[in-house]
Amino acid sequence: MNVRTHGSMPVRREQDVVLARQAVRKLAVDCGMRLVDQTKMVTAASELARNTVVYGGGGDMDWELLEDGARTGLRLVFRDEGPGIADTALAMTDGWTSGSGLGLGLTGARRLVSEFELDSAPGKGTRVSITRWT
Amino acid sequence: MAELRQRTLDVLGKNQKWLLDEWNRDLSGSGVGNDNRIGKDELGQQTAEFLDLMIRGATQGGGTGIGTAAWGDVRAFLEALSRSRALQGFDSLQTANFIFSIKRPLFALLQRELGDEPALLAEQLWAISEILDSLGMHTVNSFQKSREDVIRRQQEELLELSTPVIKLWDGVLALPMIGTLDSQRTQVVMESLLQRIVETGAEIAIIDITGVPTVDTLVAQHLLKTVTAIRLMGADCIISGVRPQIAQTIVHLGLDLQGIVTKANLADALAMALRRNGLSVVKG
Numbered sequence: 001m002n003v004r005t006h007g008s009m010p011v012r013r014e015q016d017v018v019l020a021r022q023a024v025r026k027l028a029v030d031c032g033m034r035l036v037d038q039t040k041m042v043t044a045a046s047e048l049a050r051n052t053v054v055y056g057g058g059g060d061m062d063w064e065l066l067e068d069g070a071r072t073g074l075r076l077v078f079r080d081e082g083p084g085i086a087d088t089a090l091a092m093t094d095g096w097t098s099g100s101g102l103g104l105g106l107t108g109a110r111r112l113v114s115e116f117e118l119d120s121a122p123g124k125g126t127r128v129s130i131t132r133w134t
Numbered sequence: 135m136a137e138l139r140q141r142t143l144d145v146l147g148k149n150q151k152w153l154l155d156e157w158n159r160d161l162s163g164s165g166v167g168n169d170n171r172i173g174k175d176e177l178g179q180q181t182a183e184f185l186d187l188m189i190r191g192a193t194q195g196g197g198t199g200i201g202t203a204a205w206g207d208v209r210a211f212l213e214a215l216s217r218s219r220a221l222q223g224f225d226s227l228q229t230a231n232f233i234f235s236i237k238r239p240l241f242a243l244l245q246r247e248l249g250d251e252p253a254l255l256a257e258q259l260w261a262i263s264e265i266l267d268s269l270g271m272h273t274v275n276s277f278q279k280s281r282e283d284v285i286r287r288q289q290e291e292l293l294e295l296s297t298p299v300i301k302l303w304d305g306v307l308a309l310p311m312i313g314t315l316d317s318q319r320t321q322v323v324m325e326s327l328l329q330r331i332v333e334t335g336a337e338i339a340i341i342d343i344t345g346v347p348t349v350d351t352l353v354a355q356h357l358l359k360t361v362t363a364i365r366l367m368g369a370d371c372i373i374s375g376v377r378p379q380i381a382q383t384i385v386h387l388g389l390d391l392q393g394i395v396t397k398a399n400l401a402d403a404l405a406m407a408l409r410r411n412g413l414s415v416v417k418g
Binding site for chain 1: 314316347348349350351352354355378379380382383386387388389
């Protein structure tokens with residue numbers, strides 16, 4: 001598996017979520033995804049970017065365009081230095097939220113992508129990695 | 135902060151005309167007056183006024199820094215200048231250059247007149263340089279603020295623009311949503327839609343999301359709240375413009391839109407609204 005290109009952008013404020021979405025849409029097009037896959041990836045990125053801003057107190061989004069034989073993929077990593085998640089199993093339950101949302105962001109994002117990794121502990125911040133292959 | 139000596143002030147006062155001519159020549163060389171946004175006369179007026187105010191400020195305020203009352207007129211002049219430059223579409227570099235371009239003639243003048251006392255010359259150059267730098271910073275700051283004002287105003291105008299509630303038929307309202315749906319915009323949208331429902335007594339409201347590029351859980355939550363509010367007012371709501379990729383994404387997200395009538399496009403939604411009102415469209 002090769003990394004073709006990579007980069008990073010800040011996700012600090014609500015407006016950055018919009019910018020992140022636009023960036024991910026462009027990357028998904030570069031990656032050669034179909035419209036449905038683009039939309040899924042953008043929506044998943046939107047959920048995670050908003051989580052980073054609202055619950056993580058702001059962080060960064062790293063992106064990588066991947067090559068693995070004939071297929072290409074897009075990997076996004078959202079990381080923040082926020083309070084972290086105490087119970088990750090609970091956080092990955094449909095309908096559970098510590099805020100005022102619908103409680104479908106994390107679980108919904110997992111269903112929208114091919115690979116999903118959540119790494120978080122109280123006081124250590126949160127790191128979510130998602131990958132979607134064409 | 136170093137102080138301006140009386141001797142320097144006298145030199146400035148005596149050579150004001152020469153300074154002004156040199157400065158104007160430098161400015162026109164730098165290209166500010168080359169396009170039609172600022173006429174030569176206007177620029178000349180601005181330089182003359184600034185130089186006058188600056189010398190007066192320096193005489194009254196000395197080396198006390200430009201924050202004092204003595205420099206009030208200069209600051210006000212620069213704020214007005216930055217504002218007009220921002221509106222005319224100049225960038226911050228061109229705006230700041232207005233101040234910084236006076237340095238060359240000013241330094242040349244001081245060198246010529248105070249050359250016999252190198253220590254004094256160095257001290258006075260430093261003092262005047264400090265003043266000009268802080269005036270320049272002040273200009274850039276005000277310029278930035280004016281730009282932000284312009285942006286804020288445009289944002290507000292956009293907010294107004296983006297929420298037109300249209301009457302499609304008697305008792306049928308439509309709201310075409312375009313762009314990103316954040317909390318603030320949804321609030322405006324919801325308010326204007328509910329208000330129009332009261333005014334027109336409409337029984338069906340169609341919210342068209344064709345122009346919303348991404349429907350995530352936050353957008354969905356806003357939509358659900360709007361639909362609930364519309365129902366509480368005794369009207370019904372149809373959401374139209376659900377594109378195939380959006381539909382698939384909503385399914386994967388696990389959003390529950392049951393109980394909400396959705397249609398693929400606005401035409402279908404209107405047809406349904408008419409049917410509900412007991413109307414049908416026939417070929418003449």
